[in-house]
Amino acid sequence: KNQVEQSPQSLIILEGKNCTLQCNYTVSPFSNLRWYKQDTGRGPVSLTIMTFSENTKSNGRYTATLDADTKQSSLHITASQLSDSASYICVVRKGFQKLVFGTGTRLLVSP
Amino acid sequence: EPEVTQTPSHQVTQMGQEVILRCVPISNHLYFYWYRQILGQKVEFLVSFYNNEISEKSEIFDDQFSVERPDGSNFTLKIRSTKLEDSAMYFCASSEKFGTQQETQYFGPGTRLLVL
Numbered sequence: 196k197n198q199v200e201q202s203p204q205s206l207i208i209l210e211g212k213n214c215t216l217q218c219n220y221t222v223s224p225f226s227n228l229r230w231y232k233q234d235t236g237r238g239p240v241s242l243t244i245m246t247f248s249e250n251t252k253s254n255g256r257y258t259a260t261l262d263a264d265t266k267q268s269s270l271h272i273t274a275s276q277l278s279d280s281a282s283y284i285c286v287v288r289k290g291f292q293k294l295v296f297g298t299g300t301r302l303l304v305s306p
Numbered sequence: 307e308p309e310v311t312q313t314p315s316h317q318v319t320q321m322g323q324e325v326i327l328r329c330v331p332i333s334n335h336l337y338f339y340w341y342r343q344i345l346g347q348k349v350e351f352l353v354s355f356y357n358n359e360i361s362e363k364s365e366i367f368d369d370q371f372s373v374e375r376p377d378g379s380n381f382t383l384k385i386r387s388t389k390l391e392d393s394a395m396y397f398c399a400s401s402e403k404f405g406t407q408q409e410t411q412y413f414g415p416g417t418r419l420l421v422l
Contacts, residue, residue: 238310238397238413239349284349291404293362294411296349 197222199297201285207303212275216300218268218285226288230259230270233282233299242270242283275304308332310414312398318420319388327383327417329398338381339399339411340373342366349397355381356404388421395419 199220208214220228227246231239243252243259245268252259256273272279282299289295311330319325331338340352353363355373372384381400385392395418399411 236395236416236418238399238415240413241410244410293351293354293364295351298348 197287197289197295199285199287199295201283201297201300203300204298205301205303207305208275210275210277210304210306213271213273214275214302216270216272216283216285216302218270218297220266220268220285220287220295220297222287222289222295224290225263225266226290228259228261228268229286229288229294230257230268231284231286233284235281239284239286272302275302277304277306280304310398310400310412312396312414312417314417315415316418316420318422321390321421322387325385325388325419327385327396327398327419329381329383329400329414330379331381331398331400332402332412333379335400335402335412337361337401337404337409338373338375339401340383341397341399341413342394343397343416344391344394352383385419388419390421393419393421 202217229244230242233239245261247263258271261268280303282301284299285297287295313328338355341349343349351364353367354361370386374382395416397416398414401409401411403409
């Protein structure tokens with residue numbers, strides 16, 4: 196079944212600390228994997244897109260990894276800021292078009 | 307920076323009524339999408355649209371739903387007879403490219419629909 200599972204469901208960290216969010220998927224055929232940031236009441240905003248051949252991709256303080264063999268991805272946030280508080284959603288593109296969304300990890304960065 | 311806009315931001319309607327949600331995609335984008343997110347749940351794909359026709363739809367997108375691009379800028383989602391379970395946030399998205407590894411979909415801010 197085409198699913199995207201994320202862990203943890205929620206996470207609280209202190210400002211300035213690092214954290215890593217996990218994503219496991221069973222989507223097939225795999226096209227690419229994206230990480231989105233979704234602020235409360237807003238639409239998702241793309242952070243990174245990774246294809247089958249990419250292992251690591253960075254976007255500022257965000258670094259995503261992809262292991263296509265084990266079908267796992269992670270998003271590492273460095274030196275967290277209060278504005279990082281949001282839901283982080285792992286999204287896998289199935290084939291040419293359909294995006295399969297994970298349930299997200301809700302991150303709260305505390306001062 | 308260009309962005310996807312949606313109107314209204316909030317809509318309250320009675321069960322059985324028709325609603326039309328409006329979206330203005332980014333101007334040079336050719337591919338359009340609708341998603342919904344029930345409160346506390348994950349985002350779900352509804353439909354994709356290209357060249358004035360539906361290119362893919364999910365099992366959620368039944369005969370009660372329809373999409374249209376009535377002019378050169380707007381992209382609409384119509385729900386003919388709303389049900390309580392249609393209450394959700396509806397996101398419109400658009401993309402410039404299709405079928406490429408690096409295609410990015412840009413999401414609008416959403417319309418929160420509440421069916422009473």
